[in-house]
Amino acid sequence: MNLTLHVWRQKNTGSAGRMERYDATDVNPDMSFLEMLDVVNEGLISSGKEPIAFEHDCREGICGSCGFVINGIPHGPHKGTTVCQLHMRHFKDGDELFLEPWRAKAFPVVKDLVVDRGAFDRIIASGGYITARTGSAQDGNNIQIPKGAADSAMDAAACIGCGACVAACPNAAAALFTGAKISHLGLLPQGQAERDRRALGMVAQVNAEMFGTCTNVGECEAVCPKGISIEVIARMNADYLRASWKDRGARKESGE
Amino acid sequence: MKLDSRIPQGPIETAWDNSRFEMKLVNPANKRKFTVIVVGSGLAGASAAASLGEMGYNVKCFCFQDSPRRAHSIAAQGGINAAKNYQNDGDSIYRLFYDTVKGGDFRAREYNVYRLAQNSVKIIDQCVAQGVPFAREYGGLLANRSFGGAQVSRTFYARGQTGQQLLIGAYQALEAQVATGRVTMYPRTEMLDLVVIDGKARGIITRNLVTGQIESHVADAVVLGTGGYGNVFYLSTNAKGSNCTAIWRAYKHGAAFGNPCFTQIHPTCIPVSGDYQSKLTLMSESLRNDGRIWVPKKVGDKRSPSQIPEDERDYYLERRYPSFGNLVPRDVASRAAKAVCDEGRGAGSGETALGVYLDFAESIKRLGRSTIEERYGNLFEMYERIAGEDPYKVPMRIYPAIHYTMGGLWVDYQLMSTIPGLFVAGEANFSDHGANRLGASALMQGLSDGYFVLPYTLGNYLAANKPDSLKTNAPEFAAAMDAVKDRSKQLLSIKGKRTVSSFHRELGKIIWDNCGMARNAEGLRGAISEVRALREEFWKDVNVPGSEGELNQQLENAGRVADFFELGELMCLDALERNESCGGHFREEYQTPDGEAMRDDENYQYVAAWEYKGEGNAPELHKEHLEFAYVHPAQRSYK
Ligand SMILES: Cc1cc2nc3c(=O)[nH]c(=O)nc-3n(C[C@H](O)[C@H](O)[C@H](O)COP(=O)(O)OP(=O)(O)OC[C@H]3O[C@@H](n4cnc5c(N)ncnc54)[C@H](O)[C@@H]3O)c2cc1C
Ligand code: SF4
Ligand code: FES
Numbered sequence: 001m002n003l004t005l006h007v008w009r010q011k012n013t014g015s016a017g018r019m020e021r022y023d024a025t026d027v028n029p030d031m032s033f034l035e036m037l038d039v040v041n042e043g044l045i046s047s048g049k050e051p052i053a054f055e056h057d058c059r060e061g062i063c064g065s066c067g068f069v070i071n072g073i074p075h076g077p078h079k080g081t082t083v084c085q086l087h088m089r090h091f092k093d094g095d096e097l098f099l100e101p102w103r104a105k106a107f108p109v110v111k112d113l114v115v116d117r118g119a120f121d122r123i124i125a126s127g128g129y130i131t132a133r134t135g136s137a138q139d140g141n142n143i144q145i146p147k148g149a150a151d152s153a154m155d156a157a158a159c160i161g162c163g164a165c166v167a168a169c170p171n172a173a174a175a176l177f178t179g180a181k182i183s184h185l186g187l188l189p190q191g192q193a194e195r196d197r198r199a200l201g202m203v204a205q206v207n208a209e210m211f212g213t214c215t216n217v218g219e220c221e222a223v224c225p226k227g228i229s230i231e232v233i234a235r236m237n238a239d240y241l242r243a244s245w246k247d248r249g250a251r252k253e254s255g256e
Numbered sequence: 257m258k259l260d261s262r263i264p265q266g267p268i269e270t271a272w273d274n275s276r277f278e279m280k281l282v283n284p285a286n287k288r289k290f291t292v293i294v295v296g297s298g299l300a301g302a303s304a305a306a307s308l309g310e311m312g313y314n315v316k317c318f319c320f321q322d323s324p325r326r327a328h329s330i331a332a333q334g335g336i337n338a339a340k341n342y343q344n345d346g347d348s349i350y351r352l353f354y355d356t357v358k359g360g361d362f363r364a365r366e367y368n369v370y371r372l373a374q375n376s377v378k379i380i381d382q383c384v385a386q387g388v389p390f391a392r393e394y395g396g397l398l399a400n401r402s403f404g405g406a407q408v409s410r411t412f413y414a415r416g417q418t419g420q421q422l423l424i425g426a427y428q429a430l431e432a433q434v435a436t437g438r439v440t441m442y443p444r445t446e447m448l449d450l451v452v453i454d455g456k457a458r459g460i461i462t463r464n465l466v467t468g469q470i471e472s473h474v475a476d477a478v479v480l481g482t483g484g485y486g487n488v489f490y491l492s493t494n495a496k497g498s499n500c501t502a503i504w505r506a507y508k509h510g511a512a513f514g515n516p517c518f519t520q521i522h523p524t525c526i527p528v529s530g531d532y533q534s535k536l537t538l539m540s541e542s543l544r545n546d547g548r549i550w551v552p553k554k555v556g557d558k559r560s561p562s563q564i565p566e567d568e569r570d571y572y573l574e575r576r577y578p579s580f581g582n583l584v585p586r587d588v589a590s591r592a593a594k595a596v597c598d599e600g601r602g603a604g605s606g607e608t609a610l611g612v613y614l615d616f617a618e619s620i621k622r623l624g625r626s627t628i629e630e631r632y633g634n635l636f637e638m639y640e641r642i643a644g645e646d647p648y649k650v651p652m653r654i655y656p657a658i659h660y661t662m663g664g665l666w667v668d669y670q671l672m673s674t675i676p677g678l679f680v681a682g683e684a685n686f687s688d689h690g691a692n693r694l695g696a697s698a699l700m701q702g703l704s705d706g707y708f709v710l711p712y713t714l715g716n717y718l719a720a721n722k723p724d725s726l727k728t729n730a731p732e733f734a735a736a737m738d739a740v741k742d743r744s745k746q747l748l749s750i751k752g753k754r755t756v757s758s759f760h761r762e763l764g765k766i767i768w769d770n771c772g773m774a775r776n777a778e779g780l781r782g783a784i785s786e787v788r789a790l791r792e793e794f795w796k797d798v799n800v801p802g803s804e805g806e807l808n809q810q811l812e813n814a815g816r817v818a819d820f821f822e823l824g825e826l827m828c829l830d831a832l833e834r835n836e837s838c839g840g841h842f843r844e845e846y847q848t849p850d851g852e853a854m855r856d857d858e859n860y861q862y863v864a865a866w867e868y869k870g871e872g873n874a875p876e877l878h879k880e881h882l883e884f885a886y887v888h889p890a891q892r893s894y895k
Contacts, residue, residue: 028530029644030643030644031532034534035533038757039532046753048801051810057495057497058495059495063321064325065321085642087641121325125432129386129387130386130428132385132429133310134303134307134310134429134708137378137381139381140384140390140398141340141342141398145396146396150391154414157389157414160420161326184387
């Protein structure tokens with residue numbers, strides 16, 4: 001099949017970008033979307049042009065490196081699928097595709113379809129962990145965890161940190177990502193000691209990173225390749241509220 | 257070069273405890289005066305960096321991805337072994353040790369493997385404490401599954417995403433240290449050279465992948481946890497960015513390379529579908545529990561599988577290995593698949609038909625679709641997503657692919673290479689798996705190295721080396737930076753006609769055909785000269801667009817492929833030198849009359865450690881003889 005691509009080209013963070021048109025010819029339906037772009041790039045290089053920069057690594061849908069917007073939808077039209085796992089058999093001859101990077105103030109464009117998601121790492125550093133100094137742990141079976149709680153924690157822990165949720169959100173909020181981590185750790189008995197600190201720290205960092213405010217639109221859940229449920233946002237809000245109340249009470253008591 | 261493995265004396269059960277006691281300690285107040293560079297943020301690198309940060313060292317950690325959480329450890333599916341014996345099925349540290357030494361076909365160090373088995377128990381505790389959501393039983397206790405090469409159930413898992421969850425645990429611990437300021441993280445930064453001063457590893461040269469800036473970093477010790485080199489084959493189950501550059505640069509500065517030809521081929525991957533193919537995807541080994549593997553009996557039979565009647569099918573594993581059948585170990589299953597395809601009986605209608613059927617029809621009939629769905633639903637979905645066929649109706653097509661590299665930089669018992677101050681952890685070292693790795697043992701090794709070995713052995717090294725005032729303005733750094741810059745300039749100035757990928761693909765095919773599942777002297781000799789010729793052409797005709805001072809993915813890749821050429825040649829040389837078959841290394845000349853691997857313990861019971869002797873000179877082979885005082889070497893049989 002033959003396709004027409006319109007791709008966002010931008011030299012670096014500081015410069016302005018624009019859409020450019022390319023033809024993708026003889027596309028094999030068994031190719032992945034990124035393999036189709038590989039072939040386009042080989043052609044560009046051979047004709048002396050600069051290849052399109054896009055992020056990728058595992059190409060198995062698990063590292064969270066890849067991701068851009070295809071015709072307005074982060075990771076493209078196939079539900080529950082990262083672009084590296086999206087195959088060309090879901091498109092048809094003559095399709096016209098518009099490829100753009102994640103658009104969010106907190107994710108500046110680095111080049112073409114590559115953005116800087118460093119904000120996510122800083123959110124994790126602000127409380128998205130359980131402190132367990134190496135070598136200090138008790139026997140793993142001393143902590144019994146009901147299967148249901150372990151399964152729900154795993155559902156939330158499946159997040160790959162790709163950033164599609166932010167790109168889909170009209171407010172460019174990071175609520176699904178942050179909520180997923182707060183839920184993963186908060187659902188486990190090991191995560192209770194730091195639960196309040198975690199919610200306060202992570203939410204404060206989200207605000208400092210210029211992400212927008214969640215207004216429960218739900219677009220994030222629709223595009224998340226790992227099916228993270230919007231429930232995690234409710235859990236984050238509850239944890240945050242509870243922690244803020246406690247924090248206020250504690251400050252009052254100490255006369256602050 | 258003299259290889260001193262520093263294996264402790266005395267009984268194996270107490271060797272690690274005793275050597276830890278003998279190790280020197282760094283005074284807590286002095287720890288922050290030492291800077292340690294950790295290259296890599298996979299299980300090995302992240303666990304080491306986080307632990308060293310907690311201890312108070314000043315740590316700098318590097319990765320080429322945009323976040324440390326994306327290291328390729330994330331892709332591990334199946335699980336991690338530990339000798340917990342929670343299932344009360346007779347497991348023990350000694351049994352895990354025994355299985356691993358035997359599974360490695362008696363080409364690993366006993367003392368290292370024993371320590372690994374001891375640490376396995378602590379790894380699970382550590383990860384649970386961090387919040388890794390391992391699978392649980394209804395009673396709330398940790399669940400286990402079985403894996404190849406073992407008769408006990410000792411594999412811990414988190415759905416099909418064990419690597420992801422273990423890495424996220426280590427990554428979170430790492431980020432917690434970043435927040436304290438004890439670890440500085442350098443994402444999108446690639447190590448391009450090692451700096452050795454007065455015979456010791458003292459720093460690295462890096463390229464900032466966004467700005468192209470070449471920078472120097474000085475340290476008191478350097479740890480490499482940069483993963484495996486399976487991408488020398490171009491098509492592998494590794495991530496696209498996985499590379500050998502860090503360990504190869506170290507090799508060129510005098511770090512010996514151990515067993516480069518020991519690579520692992522996984523029997524169940526989705527086959528290549530076209531020449532645009534960029535990587536191969538693993539399908540979990542567990543599928544072989546219920547799937548039957550077959551090919552047509554007739555050569556060149558292009559009928560669709562449903563049209564091939566039962567009596568015209570060859571269930572070749574069941575036929576050749578009646579007692580293990582479809583569950584023979586990885587190396588045996590892979591070679592058998594290659595053999596039937598070489599005969600022209602491969603499955604599928606394509607020209608080459610490189611694939612065999614993995615058929616679930618019988619188990620669906622016997623157990624019902626819902627049972628199969630419950631056991632393998634997510635894998636079937638993944639297969640359908642990639643191959644576009646419904647495996648409930650049409651048998652899967654699978655073929656072996658490169659998956660893991662047992663070889664890597666040679667290290668002693670303390671994980672130090674032949675360059676003092678240079679430590680190597682995880683898949684990047686050659687240590688614990690011998691000639692074949694058992695499933696679910698790589699994750700265990702990476703975390704054992706990072707959480708429970710390096711924190712002691714690195715301290716032991718640093719305690720004997722006072723912090724000094726070395727800075728990056730030392731002339732050695734400037735010289736190394738110039739060399740790195742020159743190399744990039746050279747790559748960019750060739751402006752030839754062929755793309756980097758086209759060279760990589762061709763290199764991969766040479767290595768796969770001659771140094772893959774089966775090897776022979778003639779093929780290996782031919783491959784060495786082919787690789788040399790192709791490498792020469794690369795440096796004359798490669799086309800690397802763009803410039804140095806920007807994000808330039810083609811330039812990154814060109815540098816990596818240039819190193820793969822050199823490593824590929826060393827792999828072939830090592831395979832040629834080892835005149836025996838063992839584990840994943842199958843030399844066609846050394847097999848039993850019925851086609852099984854034939855080891856030669858008298859002459860090859862050693863680790864091959866290669867020393868670089870300068871461009872244009874042959875590398876020198878050093879041998880570390882292996883002793884087996886506990887597990888007696890025997891022939892593996894699966895008939
Ligand atoms: C698909 C797949 C499934 C697997 N499943 C299992 C399993 O179920 N059980 C099991 O035990 N094992 C499994 N393995 C093997 C196991 O996952 C790996 O061996 C292990 O995770 C390697 O960890 P590592 O820390 O050594 O390296 P990696 O996780 O590969 O990390 C390498 C790190 O080094 C960095 N790096 C590399 N080069 C440079 C450079 N030049 N400069 C800067 N940084 C650099 C990278 O950015 C990265 O952070 C699997 C492997 C694959 C590919
Ligand atoms: S919540 Fe989903 S969309 Fe958002 S970063 Fe995680 S995996 Fe990606
Ligand atoms: S490249 Fe890893 S998720 Fe797509």
